[in-house]
Amino acid sequence: MKGKGKGSEECPLQFPDVSPVDHVQECPRYTAIAQGDATVSLEDLEPLQLELETLLVSVCERRRRLAHETQLLLSWQEKKIPVGGSGTPSAPGKRSRVSPDGKPSKKFRDGGKVFTGGRPPRKQVASSSSTLATGVTTEEGPSVARNDAPNRFWASLEPYCGHVTADDVRALEELMRAREEEASEYQRVPPLGRHYAQRWAQEDLQEEQTQGARAAGGGAQGARSPQQTRGSLNCDNASSGGNNSKGGGGEPLGSLTQRLVSCLLEENLLCPPLEDNQLGPPLGPSPGLAQQLERRVRRELREHGLLTETDNPDDQVLAELRRCQAELRSISNRNGAQLNALLRRARESLAQQELNRRLRVADHELLDAWRRMAQARQRKKTPSKKDRDLAAKALRDRQALLKQRPSSLQR
Structure with missing residues (x-):
């Protein structure tokens, strides 16, 4: 690339x-x-x-x-620009100032260097032996990035x-204990609680x-405040709940009887509040009578074709909960078996590592x-009894x- x-x-x-x-070839x-x-x-890891x-x-590279x-191009561009404060080239016939000793000035020497042809001289890289001998390192080219991918991979x-x-x-033992605690918690069916319809009612x-x-009431004596009404209802519920708990430990009537009775009750019933002295203690059926009533109601409904024997006593939520619990139980049992096997192998490996350590010491x-016996034979001496006993003991x-x-x- 030459100009004119x-x-x-x-x-x-x-x-x-x-x-x-070329990725396809190499x-x-x-x-x-x-x-x-x-x-x-696993076999592809090393060639990959x-x-x-x-x-x-x-x-x-x-x-x-x-x-x-890029560095060569920048250096070449800088050398082509004339050195001077104004940036304008000097006259063709003008000579530079010569120093008293006859040599050109340093400014002329620095600005007159140009590439006269061919490739630029390569930088000599000193060998490691010469570097150690002289203690001076020469400037090298751009260093190649260190490849630490294998170290990070391993x-x-x-x-x-x-x-x-x-x-x-x-850690495995803690996982086993945590799994057992969580399994007992998730396999438990929570109590049904109070139905939302009763709470809304x-x-x-x-x-x-x-x-x-x-x-109805025009004055303070004829009507009670909402706080008093709510308190009386809470007291009534507490007293009825106490009687029920004494009788049968829950609702006095069965679930089917309760649903049937709730269908027969009239809604939006407006009645004036009763005085405290007009409210008597709540009466409820005995547990035996409640169970007998539940059986009779079921029998009557079956005789009229309103209830079949194959009806699932569980609702949809409980059925789904039992299905999920059964699936979770199977998965938990499999995880428990895998953890037990892993814990057994870990303990065996720990014992084997201790045995290998003792073998290395032996x-x-x-x-x-x-070595002591070999050194004694090299000196043409008979090994001492102590060395022979130590060797025999180490071998045993x-x-x-x-x-x-x-x-x-076994080897």
């Missing part, structure tokens, strides 16, 4: 090859996984890691070459491939009695005894530890 005229100079750019790596496994045509298995490292090295070309796999510790066993009755008292003791200990290992791990 007096100011012609050769371009210092090198135009390196920065084409990307990284076939990475290409197949990226396109979704293959799945990653090599291909990823190849791609990373290629990207770093291209980036380094482009940065070097660090992420360390918790899954490391040794089992006592903390892991304690009581609130409506309180409101109607308040309105009737305001319409191996070191045996090697030390063998190691054989005893080997017998404690499982049959599948």
Whole structure:
């Protein structure tokens, strides 16, 4: 790339090859996984890691070459600009000022450097031996980014491939206890409680009695306040609940009888509130009579065809709750079995690791005894009785530890 005229100079750019790596040819496994045509298995991890490292090295190399070309282009552009405060070029025939010793000034020397042709000289990189000898390091090009992807990958796999510790066993035991507590809590059916229709009916009755008292009574003596009416109803409910709890421990009538009676009651009943002395103690049937009435009502409804034998006594909410509890129970039992197996294997692995540690200690003791005996033989001396006894004891200990290992791990 040469120009014409007096100011012609050769371009210092090198135009390196920065084409990307052919993924299909050099990284076939990475290409197949990226396109979704293959799945990653355990055998594919090592070749996939090599291909990823190849791609990373290629990207770093291209980036380094482009940065070097950019720096050359900037340097070339700066050298073409004349050095001076005004920025205007000097006259063609004007000579620069010469110093008294006959050498051109420093300003002229610095501004007159241009690339005369060919590629720029490469920077010499000192070897490690020369660097150590001289203690001076030369300037190098852009450093390649350090590839720490393998280190981060294996660090992420360390918790899954490391040794089992006592903390892991304690964590599994805590999971077992927490699962048992949660299973007993979720398998419990909560009490039915008071039906919303009864609660709404009581609130409506309180409101109607308040309105009737305001319409019938003109003075403070003829009508009671809403707080008094609500208090009297609460007292009545408490007294009736106490009698019921004494009689049968709940509602005096069965669920079917209660629903049937509620259908026969008249709604929007407006009546003036009764005085406290006109209210008598609530009367309720005995538990035996209530059960007998419930059976008779069911029998009559079945005889008239209004109730069948196959009717589910549970409502939809309770049926769904029991279904979910049965599904949760099966899943909980499976999780419990898996946790038990994992806890058993963890304890076995912990014992095996302790045995392996003792084996390594025994191996070191045996090697030390063998080295002492070998050194004695090299000096053409008979090993002492103490060394022979220590070697024999180390060998017996190691054989005893080997017998404690499982049959599948016997060497």
